[in-house]
Amino acid sequence: DTEVTQTPKHLVMGMTNKKSLKCEQHMGHRAMYWYKQKAKKPPELMFVYSYEKLSINESVPSRFSPECPNSSLLNLHLHALQPEDSALYLCASSQEGSGLVNTEAFFGQGTRLTVV
């Protein structure tokens, strides 16, 4: 199983709503990532979890709150978002490590988020 599964595929939310994006992988990967991608732009790193601990936060506004309940799951909690937060949110996972370990990141299909 080389899949990263994201739910939901599409989400429309108001600026006062609270919602969560979910991501799951069963490849035994210990690094998991959240990326944000706007149209015609590359994915932009938001958060990295390593061994279920937050290792990197790329100065993301606090209205985005990540959570890693266990080694297979990654959530992104959303609250009081702005219309400019509308984007494709991609989850990815990879092996942890460095050197000659192939740390290829596997991506989920993303959640297309629209904030109205």
Place this chain on the structure above:
Amino acid sequence: GQNIDQPTEMTATEGAIVQINCTYQTSGFNGLFWYQQHAGEAPTFLSYNVLDGLEEKGRFSSFLSRSKGYSYLLLKELQMKDSASYLCAVRGFTGGGNKLTFGTGTQLKVEL
């Protein structure tokens, strides 16, 4: 920090060969990846280099020179379905941990 540059757009002819370049500056380098992304889809992995030299994988090859901070992706026998965005991504270790950062992406158009 990390700085990764690629040409914005390229056009090539079906059946031809195209080379997409990537230059980067990073600290704690531990790998360079190439991904393909079709519009509206997730990135898919093409190749990985961590040591200098050429890695070949079917119609795709990737080259790395760590001393020059330079990589290229070579696509041979181009097909129309190769029209997509090609993303160079660098994995680097910072104080917090390893992170995978994408370059600006190259939009490749394959024409008849």
